[in-house]
Amino acid sequence: MKILVLLSQVPDTTARIAFTNENTQYDGNGVTFIVNPYDEWYALVRALELKEAKGSGSVTTITVGGADTEATIRKGLAIGADDAVRVDAQPTEALQVAEQIAAFAKDKGFDLILAGKETIDHNGGQVGAMVAELLDLPYVPLASKLDVNGTVATVERDVPGGVEVVEVSLPMVIGAAKGMAEQRIPNMRGIMAARTKPLTVIPAAAVDDTGGTVKFELPPPKGAVKMIPAEEAGKLIELLHTEAKVI
């Protein structure tokens, strides 16, 4: 089985959020960048488990980004991916990223393409679905369980009001969410091996420009918390009703 995993680089979960260039760019100064957790913990690890269970196949990662993403890409190789591809383009918008990935994947015959359900910086959850549309493949977002039997995948997905178990014939694209796999910490052997695994850089394809983010802003600072003594706890309900007017 030939699997492609989409890996994105994002600021660490606890990183400070600040902007630069008149609030048009994220300020990455002094920030640690990581593999997007949904891509790493769920999509990549499940891809590796499927390959290991089958005893054959390959797991390739693809990232759209500049040379500064290579340390992050090596982390994916250290966890166990066989090889990695970097499309040499600055990601600006979901469709632009999806078109770059689709341009690479279209004639490679991947059986399964796995993405995280969203990135923790842009939170769009769009790229997996867009890649699926561009390659004319089925896509299941918000997938918390994935099994493959022959050429049929069984997937559990969140739907409004519950969970559905669905069957889909491969090839397909999956948006991986919590539950699909457990995080793997790379060991020393993996980290050493990652240094010599292939990381291919390919030039960007010409893609459509559909716009993007023009300005960021931080939410206004929160007002002081109003404390209520525990013995008068019932007053909270009163205040939520009469003062905050939310119940």
Place this chain on the structure above:
Amino acid sequence: MSVIVFIDTRGDKIPKAAQEAVTYASQLAGGPVTAVTFGGSKLLESLGAQGAKKVIVARGVATVDGQQLTRLVGDVAAKEGATTIVCVHDATGKAVAPRIAAKLKAGHVAGALGLPVDGKFKRNVFSGKAQAWMQVTSAVKVISLMPNSIPIAKGDGTATVEEYIGDLGTARITVKEVRKAGTGIPLPEAEIVVSAGRGMKGPENWAPVEELAQLLGGATACSRPVADMHWRPHHEHVGQTGVAIRPNCYIAIGISGAIQHLAGVNQSKVIAVINKDPEAPFFKAADYGIVGDAFEVLPKLIEAAKKLNAER
């Protein structure tokens, strides 16, 4: 600007998120719009109240197959000459809206928080820790509206309902089993959420949490450790890796407020925190706080809620 709106109306009543999306589409268009949907709903005429003049329904599609639904919306968009397609930023919308955008080479705003200002749409980024203004420059735009972002219009119109006729191809996704998440209010739609964490000490202690939620007409939720320990079902988990919600009122009991939890709830209009640890980080994000033991505070809240309900 010609606007159509794609909604999921399966089930016994028209979901709140669908009513919000039709309201929003009609506000964007400055007049009545065409809605597109699927499945067996019988109440589609009522969407006239939110500003739909016509509802086109593909009765033969019962499940979310992104490819079939993208063909459906693409076909209706072409026939209506739509330049803006409104969707909902929920599980159904996430399977369909980005596909429509890719098919039509349209810019896609995933999770718009309201109407555009100077042509720019605001959305959450960095898990709610910041917002971004997005400008779409393509001829066609796809706008996915975040649930609970706008009030629903209550007009007196009635929509005409039209059956979709056309070839959507065969479904490539087959549903084998459906597990309902209970009969209460779906968490992403709830305006009041009562949430509890490890401070409850065990699943057997959840009755007062449920009672308070019920008295307030809200839904129950929980923190990640509680879902991981199977004290509560997975779909109740709010936070970075669970569901992100934005109710009017979020009451958190026995939850410390780790950054990953805040990422899922920081868009709530009002946050009340009950924790016995005065240093709990959640108090910094709260509007109201009580330092106290959950098992002493909850009965007082329930008593006050009963009193309030008796008065109104």
